Every structure is written in C-alpha cells, then in structure tokens.
Amino acid sequence: MAGLAFGNSQVTIAHSMGHALGSIFHVSHGRSVEVVLPYVIQYTKTVAADRYAELAAAIGIKAKSSEEATDRLVVAVKELIKQLNEPLSIKEIGISEEDFREKLDLLIERAELDTCTITSPRAPSEDEFRKLFLHAYEGRDVDF
Secondary structure: OHHHHHHOOOOOHHHHHHHHHHHHHOOOHHHHHHHHHHHHHHHHHHHHHHHHHHHHHHOOOOOOOHHHHHHHHHHHHHHHHHHOOOOOOHHHHOOOHHHHHHHHHHHHHHHHHOHHHOOOOOOOOHHHHHHHHHHHHHOOOOOO
16 A cells, blocks of 8 residues: 555656666665666656655755755755665665676666656656766766
8 A cells, every 4th residue: 555655656767767776676665766866856857846855954954946946856866875874876786887788778678668657847858868867876966
C-alpha cells in the first residue's frame, strides 16, 4: 500500500534513474536515488524552479530568486549527503568506469521505460539521460 501511495505521488527521474542503477548494480534504493538527486534537481530546475524554491524556503533557505533558491537547495542536498557519509557520485559507490560504461545503454533504456519518467517536470531524451548518468557518475554539476 505504501508503495502504491508513493508511486502516485509523482516522483520523478531521480527514481527512474535510481531504479535502473539499483537493479543493474544492486545498489539500495535509497542510495541509488540519493546519488542522482542533486543532478536531477539541476537538470529539472529550468521547469521546476518555483517548486524547488518552495522546498528551499520550507527548510529555511533564503534567496532572492527561484533559481538562486534551487542552486542553494542543491548545495544543501549535497551537504546533507556529505554529513551522512554517503557518496556524491556513482563512481564513489564503487562501480568501475568500465562496468558503468558497459552498462550505460541498459541504464538509459530502463530509466526511459520507468513510469516515474512520465511524471517528471522535464523528461529527458535518450541523449540527456546519457549526460545525466555521466554527470552523476563523475559527480559533475549539470549544465544543460
């Protein structure tokens, strides 16, 4: 029942990517979603900055614009991840670059087909999913 309720809450591509990462590399759901979350926020901020600004305000982040609030939210998420001693990149989980690149097409395929992709405020193309996974692997900020 909880899963059904959660599934209807319109989770986004952080879960699509997390489901793919978890199923292929046997990473726990929490860790697989957590590691991609900052990059997904950066990617979707072009269409969801107002929503992120509301979240930022709810946790006490002050900003002059929705974009600034979103950027500060990403910093806060990354800081929380660090405080919890969790990885900030897929590479830090311990997945080799060779294994990651070998399975990248499968990661993209599974993320594209995941129902959580439908409810994302910005649904990536295959090329954008590739870039997102690569940025998350390397721990590089998203700028596209």
